[in-house]
Amino acid sequence: xxxxxxxxxxxxxxxxxxxxxxxxxxxxxxxxxxxxxxxxxxxxxxxxxxxxxxxxxxxxxxxxxxxxxxxxxxxxxxxxxxxxxxxxxxxxxxxxxxxxxxxxxxxxxxxxxxxxxxxxxxxxxxxxxxxxxxxxxxxxxxxxxxxxxxxxxxxxxxxxxxxxxxxxxxxxxxxxxxxxxxxxxxxxxxxxxxxxxxxxxxxxxxxxxxxxxxxxxxxxxxxxxxxxxxxxxxxxxxxxxxxxxxxxxx
Numbered sequence: 001x002x003x004x005x006x007x008x009x010x011x012x013x014x015x016x017x018x019x020x021x022x023x024x025x026x027x028x029x030x031x032x033x034x035x036x037x038x039x040x041x042x043x044x045x046x047x048x049x050x051x052x053x054x055x056x057x058x059x060x061x062x063x064x065x066x067x068x069x070x071x072x073x074x075x076x077x078x079x080x081x082x083x084x085x086x087x088x089x090x091x092x093x094x095x096x097x098x099x100x101x102x103x104x105x106x107x108x109x110x111x112x113x114x115x116x117x118x119x120x121x122x123x124x125x126x127x128x129x130x131x132x133x134x135x136x137x138x139x140x141x142x143x144x145x146x147x148x149x150x151x152x153x154x155x156x157x158x159x160x161x162x163x164x165x166x167x168x169x170x171x172x173x174x175x176x177x178x179x180x181x182x183x184x185x186x187x188x189x190x191x192x193x194x195x196x197x198x199x200x201x202x203x204x205x206x207x208x209x210x211x212x213x214x215x216x217x218x219x220x221x222x223x224x225x226x227x228x229x230x231x232x233x234x235x236x237x238x239x240x241x242x243x244x245x246x247x248x249x250x
Contacts, residue, residue, distance in 0.1 A: 001013055001014065001015050001121075001123060001182070001249070001250040002014045002247055002248070002249055002250070003182070003212065003239075003247065003248050003249075003250050004031055004245065004246070004247045005212075005241050005243075005244060005245070005246050005247075006021075006024060006025075006026075006027055006029075006031045006032070006244065006245075007025060007026045007027060007028055007217065007244050008023075008025050008026070008052055008053075008214065008215060008217045009022070009023040009025070009047075009052070009053055009127075009129070009184070009186070009214040009215050010022060010023050010024045010025055010026070010027070011023070011127075011184060011212070011214070012031055012032075012035055013125065013182075013250075014035075014038075014040070015120055015121050015123075016121060017040065017041075017101060017120075017121065018040050018041045018042070018043060018101055018102060018120065019035055019038060019040050019041070019042050019043070020042075020043045020044075020045065020102070020118065020120075020125075021035065021042065021043070021044045021045065021058075022045050022046075022047075022116070022127045022184065023045070023046055023047055023053040023054070023127065023129065024044065024046070024054075024055065024057070024058055025051070025052050025053060025054070025055055026055075027244075028244045028245075029243070029244040029245030030245070031244075031245050032061070036061055036064045036065050040067075041067045041068075041069070041101065042061070042065055042067065042068045042069070043068075043069045043071060043102060044058050044061070044068065044069070044070050044071065045071045045072070045104070045116055045118070045127070046058070046071075046072045046073060046076060046113075047073055047109070047113045047114055047115060047116060047127065047128075047129025047130065048073050048075050048076065048109065048111070048112035048113020048114065048129055048130060049073070049075050049076045049078075049079040049081045049112060049113065050111075050112060050113075050130070053113075053129065053130070054072075054076055054081060056081070056082065058070070059082075059086055069088045069089070069099070070086065070087040070088050070089070071087070071088065071089040071091065071097065071104055072087040072089070072090055072091075073090075073091060073092070073106065073112075073113035073114045073129075074090045074091060074092040074095075075092075075112050075113045075114075076113070077090055089104070091104065091106035091114065092106060092114065093106055093107060093108045093109075093114055094106065101120065102118060102119065102120040103118070103119040103120070104116060104117070104118050105117045105118075105176060107131075107169065107172060107173050107176065108131065108169040108172055108173075109128075109129050109130055109131045109169070110130070110131055110132060110133070110134060110162060110165055110166045110169060111129075111130035111131070111132075111134070112130060113129055113130070114129060115127060115128045115129045115131045115169075115173075116129070117173070117176060117177065117180075123181045123182065123250075124177060124179065124180050124181050124182075125180065125181065125182045125183075125184075126173075126180045126182070126183045126184065126185075127184045128183070128184060128185045128186060128202075128214075130186065130215075131166070131169060131185075131186075131198075132166065132185070132186045132188070132198040132199075132215075133162070133163055133166045133194075133197050133198035133201060134162065134191055134198070135150070135153075135157050135159040135162045135163070135191070136159070136163070136191065136192075136193075136194035136195065136197040136198065137191060137192035137193040137194045137195070138150070138157065138159035139159045139160065139163060139194065142158070142159040142160045143160075144160050145158070145160075146158070152190070152191075152192075166198065166201070167201065170201065170202065170205050170206075173206075174205060174206070177206075178205075178206055178207060179206060179207035179208070180206060180207070180208050180209065181209040181210070181250070182209060182210050182212065182250050183202070183203075183206070183208050183210070183211050183212065184212045184213075184214050185198070185199050185202060185211065185212070185213065185214065186198065186199075186213075186214055186215035186216075187199055187213035187214070187215065187216055187223070187224040187226070187227045188215045188216055188218070188219060189216060189218075189219030189220070189223035189224075189226075190218050190219050195219075195223075195226075196226055196227050196230060199211070199213075199227050199230070200227075200230050203230065203231060203234055203236060208231075208234075208236045209236070209237065209250075210236065210237040210238070210239065210250055211227065211231045211236050211237070211238050211239070212238075212239045212241070213225075213227055213238075213239070213241065221240075221241055221242055221243070224240075224241065225238075225240050228240065
């Protein structure tokens with residue numbers, strides 16, 4: 001398989017028989033131009049409605065690409081970002097779909113929408129969407145049952161309850177599988193101290209072939225490499241992404 005980093009949480013995964021696009025938002029290096037010229041069937045997956053994970057631009061691709069399948073989280077429909085007929089498949093947590101070439105299962109998130117487990121050509125792939133332990137930096141000062149005001153998020157949060165939710169989502173994923181060939185996961189330095197905690201908790205619970213960071217645009221490429229120390233300890237391959245449009249063989 002060949003994996004290409006588009007931008008933010010967006011990736012293209014090309015297999016022998018198909019191409020998958022995850023959470024497309026922006027394409028500064030023009031990755032999609034080549035993708036849309038391929039004869040392989042194209043599957044477009046979006047985990048949730050947030051503008052940095054979904055854009056209506058994806059529907060323009062069907063003008064160039066007849067063999068395209070849209071697999072979208074139902075929250076995109078609920079937030080009226082798309083009409084029902086615009087997607088081929090709508091999934092919420094627990095939902096699944098297969099066409100014989102790829103199988104997709106929707107798991108949970110600690111934010112909006114879902115995360116994806118995709119199986120194709122003997123490989124199992126995980127794209128986390130916005131599933132993460134987002135408030136890890138507040139855990140040291142947190143008191144069970146009490147909220148903390150976050151200037152960054154501009155809201156009251158309960159870090160302990162949020163972490164409990166996150167670990168609960170991981171438990172639900174383990175009911176489906178305990179191993180992945182490829183994992184794409186948020187390593188976002190903006191959230192402060194402990195920004196790798198969610199990733200570390202993930203690899204503590206699952207066997208992972210390759211770990212790929214995402215969602216790091218605001219804090220920079222090198223910030224995401226911090227996770228490599230922890231993947232190395234478990235002999236997990238880590239992709240140190242350096243630029244948009246970069247490709248790696250998986």
